[in-house]
Amino acid sequence: MAPAKTLWRKHMATDSKLAILGGKPVRRKPWPKWPKSDRQTEQRVKEVLRSGRWAISGFNNGQELYEKEFAKEFASYHNSKYCVPTDHGTSALTIALEAIGVGFGDEVLVPGLTWVACASAVAGIGAIPVLVDIEADTTCMSLTDAARKITSRTKAILLVHSYCAVADIRGFTLLSENSGVPIIEDCSQAHGSKWNGKRVGTFGIMGVFSMQETKVLSCGEGGAVITNEKTYYERLQQLRADSRIYVSEPINTGMPELQDFGSIQGRNYCLSEIHSAILMEKLKVFDKENQAREEMGEYLRDQLESIPGVNTLTRHKEVDNLTYYHFCLRFNLDVFENVNIEVIRLALIEELGLYVERLDKPLNNNSLYNPLRSPRTSDQNRNHLDPKRFSLAVAERAYSQCLLLHHRVLLGKRSDVKDIVTAIAKIKHNASSLINY
């Protein structure tokens, strides 16, 4: 890997004082922006604003709902039969769990290191998140630990594809078949990833997505559930629209789009027409963007091979398309003079003028996950809900070794990626100057 080596030498020869210690930063140029808008999206939003119909709970205006159109497109993108859009990924998780009948006291396997919503959505419907340790090389749920934690009370496995890795789909499919416990895939960080020719979200009985601003497909705040089961589809619709479903017959202008149904208790988690219109446009450019990210992500992976002590996540050989939500860097801190990962993070922020993140904090000790402080927690399930009862050694180690770069850094040029490599090489070369930072 000659190019990165050259960059590294350049820094040995030139001013190599770290930016965090007052030296010259590697980069001052701005990074590609996220989220991105364009003329067509702005036009669509304007159309919705003028159409007089902003929500699916409104009245027909003679046109197809954007929400319905997006649902159709998103389902077909996945070769899936049904899609129910929601206002957030958290709502999508909630209704997916409720649709398969997860309720009070049921256990759900949740990765011990992921966004807090995975655990809080489970606890939010009275069920018990059982925190499972992760695999070191992918940061996704560990198959071995999951198998160990299945009991007769386990009602679902919430399989999350994390950062820029696809979980061990083959292993988990087998575990699900053998145990009879269904998988719900959380693809909020993996829209578009493909495993053996099939998109993630279609291996479990349901696939859940978030379209929040930072995600690779976004409308600000939004979500969706996909499934092939008609019964689930009927329940999902009601769960997100106060127990209503779409009117089945063609409707006249001025009449409501939703009809009462009432076979299950729903709430209002509907995605607005404005958000749906944005998603319609973003979906059109999605594959192209995702491919650009993947190419750049793989390029960054190659370039990093020239810096011993910096590793990336494993890409299983079955993965045909990989989505980069965050590029995960794993540091062997021995070769960084055992400087704390937090100091390396701050140093990298200064070199690049870019917000660099830690992994999610393991959920057995994460200030965002407080099931015991919720008034819904009863004495009966208090012990089960205590996150501290789980030990998550691999997750804790990963948390102390990894940093994340948001996918927008992969939407520019190769020179952007080279700046990242240069900055890391510079920090490594000067790690001793950070020992007492």
Ligand SMILES: *Cc1c(COP(=O)(O)O)cnc(C)c1O
């Ligand atoms: C973002 C995210 C969610 C939650 O989605 P919101 O739209 O923020 O509610 C759930 N799971 C994972 C893995 C996520 O990354």
